[in-house]
Ligand SMILES: NC(=O)C1=CN([C@@H]2O[C@H](COP(=O)(O)OP(=O)(O)OC[C@H]3O[C@@H](n4cnc5c(N)ncnc54)[C@H](OP(=O)(O)O)[C@@H]3O)[C@@H](O)[C@H]2O)C=CC1
């Protein structure tokens with residue numbers, strides 16, 4: 001993944017016994033250990049409410065690592081070395097006096113401090129203040145916060161203000177784990193390292209863009225969280241808009257965090273606001289009913305464990321997004337994301353415009369658009385659909401469309417692709433903010449998304465039903481068909 005060990009870091013992990021920490025963060029830290037990227041002496045202090053000793057937590061962690069790390073990557077001696085770094089401290093995050101204890105663990109002289117807030121977001125402020133009262137942080141402390149930052153613009157401002165009272169923006173690492181995915185970072189390489197694409201990347205050459213992030217899973221026992229969020233807050237406000245920004249932004253002048261973030265913010269500011277009269281044609285929301293997933297029957301959203309049978313929370317959203325700027329004027333971005341779709345698939349399709357004058361068989365005119373398919377997951381890679389002459393004496397100048405194919409796992413004898421959290425933790429240790437989201441990005445994204453949510457609550461239609469295992473409500477197909485287009489399906 002990289003070749004340089006980060007400096008020695010101590011991590012205070014607030015919420016160490018929670019789902020995120022156990023399922024994602026500890027396995028990612030273990031992988032950094034396995035790759036030899038944790039500096040000697042780096043330590044991890046897990047913090048949560050449950051009354052457990054450090055030994056009991058290490059024992060539990062050993063089992064979780066067995067569960068979440070692939071068997072071929074589970075190395076018992078590396079696990080033991082990793083667990084030696086882990087200690088646990090019982091702490092109620094509301095208990096200001098309790099934070100004093102953390103100071104005896106700190107080693108300010110020899111080690112950078114990372115504070116990772118894997119707690120409910122409502123606690124970010126109180127944890128930050130309690131750390132300050134206990135003089136636990138310095139100006140160098142890095143603070144990591146998870147999404148969602150609030151549930152709308154106003155609440156995100158409150159959280160950001162609370163964090164901002166204690167920390168400078170340069171200390172804050174707001175996670176959007178999509179930015180940690182190798183294939184998402186690859187969008188920057190693809191766009192700005194290949195002049196071939198750079199010169200074609202605008203409304204003169206591109207007719208429209210599709211972004212699909214489909215999941216076959218349902219809400220995986222997270223009803224309590226998900227029903228308050230819905231797909232628009234859970235996926236659109238963050239991951240989908242980040243992907244859109246990376247595709248739509250102007251070239252940054254360098255790879256520094258602020259150069260990239262400045263360009264993303266310009267895109268967010270240029271998103272056309274979706275007014276009530278646009279809802280019918282620009283927005284589709286759906287909710288899955290019972291159906292099948294990977295060949296097995298699955299319940300509908302309203303029959304999931306703990307469900308409120310009358311919920312109108314959306315599990316699917318499709319949007320037509322217009323970007324009102326010079327580069328993208330007249331180029332719609334069709335984006336869709338949902339749970340319980342037929343497969344797990346994230347891909348971006350760039351549809352290029354046809355040549356200005358067409359000279360081939362009129363029956364084949366529909367073929368005459370090049371497409372760039374960027375597969376983010378699974379089967380990471382890209383494919384450029386180009387037109388060539390069909391072979392054979394009797395074919396004349398018939399055209400055929402074929403792919404220039406780049407499947408990363410086949411093309412490069414590369415290392416394993418690290419999980420997004422491995423990359424993000426590694427960048428935090430090195431103090432690089434370019435894969436993290438700045439406050440104004442979060443707020444502009446909320447500002448745009450809030451308008452859609454407001455339109456729904458001002459009397460929009462309820463979510464349209466779709467059977468689990470299908471590609472969402474038929475209205476999402478109608479949305480794109482109305483413009484004479486269709487969602488890309490690989491033939
Ligand atoms: N789970 C996921 O896949 C994802 C989660 N996130 C975000 O990550 C954060 C954590 O989520 P998740 O792990 O799912 O949440 P969980 O509810 O599973 O875990 C929360 C953790 O916080 C601790 N905690 C809560 N309140 C207190 C308190 N007052 N004092 C001490 N400890 C407390 C809990 O400790 P105890 O168990 O001892 O009560 C537990 O360890 C949230 O912000 C969430 O939105 C973001 C993306 C994905």
Ligand SMILES: O=C1O[C@H](COP(=O)(O)O)[C@@H](O)[C@H](O)[C@H]1O
Nearest residue numbers: 147177178215234235239346420
């Ligand atoms: O942040 C979230 O992302 C996951 C999807 O992430 P992926 O890396 O598996 O594509 C989603 O399932 C979850 O609801 C959401 O909170």
